[in-house]
Amino acid sequence: MKKDKALIIIDVQKDFCTGGALPVPNGERIIPVLNKYISLFKKNRFPIVASRDWHPEDSKHFKSNGGVWPKHCVVKSDGAKFHPKLCLPASAKIVSKGTIPSEDGYSAFDARDNNKKKLSRIIKSIGVKEIFIGGLATDYCVKASALSAIKENFKVYLLKDAVKGISSKASADAISLMREKGIELLDFRKASKLFAGRVKYTRKEA
Numbered sequence: 001m002k003k004d005k006a007l008i009i010i011d012v013q014k015d016f017c018t019g020g021a022l023p024v025p026n027g028e029r030i031i032p033v034l035n036k037y038i039s040l041f042k043k044n045r046f047p048i049v050a051s052r053d054w055h056p057e058d059s060k061h062f063k064s065n066g067g068v069w070p071k072h073c074v075v076k077s078d079g080a081k082f083h084p085k086l087c088l089p090a091s092a093k094i095v096s097k098g099t100i101p102s103e104d105g106y107s108a109f110d111a112r113d114n115n116k117k118k119l120s121r122i123i124k125s126i127g128v129k130e131i132f133i134g135g136l137a138t139d140y141c142v143k144a145s146a147l148s149a150i151k152e153n154f155k156v157y158l159l160k161d162a163v164k165g166i167s168s169k170a171s172a173d174a175i176s177l178m179r180e181k182g183i184e185l186l187d188f189r190k191a192s193k194l195f196a197g198r199v200k201y202t203r204k205e206a
């Protein structure tokens with residue numbers, strides 16, 4: 001099967017959930033839905049990518065170093081771990097961002113894997129053309145990642161039932177901007193139908 005679709009999960013890390021250093025209000029509530037998407041993509045053998053904030057202690061992104069954010073997701077810290085309820089398969093590709101002191105790392109398209117390969121190269125090299133984005137936070141990293149994906153010429157779907165933002169006003173604005181840029185909104189029911197349709201079509205062809 002062609003790997004033309006990929007699930008991109010943005011920053012579902014402990015520090016961005018309740019009890020973390022920079023919590024998105026009720027951020028962890030999207031995890032059960034994300035797990036359903038993970039199963040759907042696994043079943044269809046499509047790639048799954050998880051991005052993570054992975055900051056050095058001296059990141060200029062932190063308030064203590066002149067930035068705007070409390071210290072969060074410091075390399076190898078407990079808060080930087082993926083939330084334990086997120087069922088990431090072993091085959092998921094992990095990409096890290098904000099890894100150098102001068103870099104904020106809002107967009108997952110600035111993230112790289114362990115071999116320093118950037119996200120767009122990783123997924124383009126296996127034939128991905130459409131990406132499905134969920135995660136945290138709608139008004140920051142999800143928005144930045146979705147807009148980068150458009151610039152990189154991907155067809156982009158925002159999983160509206162699997163994202164959560166810091167501010168509801170800023171999240172609503174982010175979603176309108178994403179729609180203006182041609183990003184389509186999907187929920188799990190619609191996504192399942194899209195995938196089911198694809199399977200039926202393949203069978204008919206065979």
Ligand SMILES: [Zn+2]
Nearest residue numbers: 053061098104
């Ligand atoms: Zn950060």
